[in-house]
Amino acid sequence: QVQLVESGGGLVQAGGSLRVSCVASKGTISSYTMGWFRQGPGKEREFVAAISWIGGRTQYSESVKGRFTISRDNAKNTVYLQMNNLMPEDTALYSCAADFRSITIYTSASAYDYWGQGTQVTVSS
Numbered sequence: 001q002v003q004l005v006e007s008g009g010g011l012v013q014a015g016g017s018l019r020v021s022c023v024a025s026k027g028t029i030s031s032y033t034m035g036w037f038r039q040g041p042g043k044e045r046e047f048v049a050a051i052s053w054i055g056g057r058t059q060y061s062e063s064v065k066g067r068f069t070i071s072r073d074n075a076k077n078t079v080y081l082q083m084n085n086l087m088p089e090d091t092a093l094y095s096c097a098a099d100f101r102s103i104t105i106y107t108s109a110s111a112y113d114y115w116g117q118g119t120q121v122t123v124s125s
Contacts, residue, residue: 002027002114004096009119017084020119022096024077029053033099034072034079037109038092038121047107048094049081059105064090086123093118 003026012018022034035050049060049070058070069082079096097112106112 002029002032002098004098004114004116006094006096006116006119009094009121011122011124012086014087014123014125016086016123017082018086018121019080019082020094020121022079022081022116024098028074029072029077029079029098030074031101032114033102033105034070035097035099035105035112036070036079036081036094037097038090038094039118040089040092043092045095045109047109050099050105050107051079052103052105053101054103057105059107061107083121086121088123088125091121091123093120095119 002024006022008020033052036048039045051070067085072079095118096116098114099112
């Protein structure tokens with residue numbers, strides 16, 4: 001079991017960058033495929049990116065590919081999402097999630113076992 005805590009959100013202008021972090025305050029992330037999801041105002045939660053627990057394979061949604069980078073540091077029990085060239089449509093609550101020992105990277109939220117509370121990212125135009 002892991003408990004996840006996100007941080008690093010905030011207000012940024014369009015075109016700017018932000019890095020959000022997700023640390024496991026309890027447990028270890030080394031055996032989990034880690035994902036980032038987001039939910040914008042009036043929108044459904046959507047997959048953003050994920051990184052596998054073996055091999056560090058990554059997967060991104062088409063809307064963020066080339067702009068966002070997910071990474072993990074198991075020694076620090078932390079997953080990062082570096083977001084560049086942010087756009088107003090990236091405004092959302094960003095949440096990290098953990099999928100135990102999954103070989104497949106799933107884009108469906110229902111596949112993930114544990115979730116953090118989220119960190120708000122707001123991009124002004």
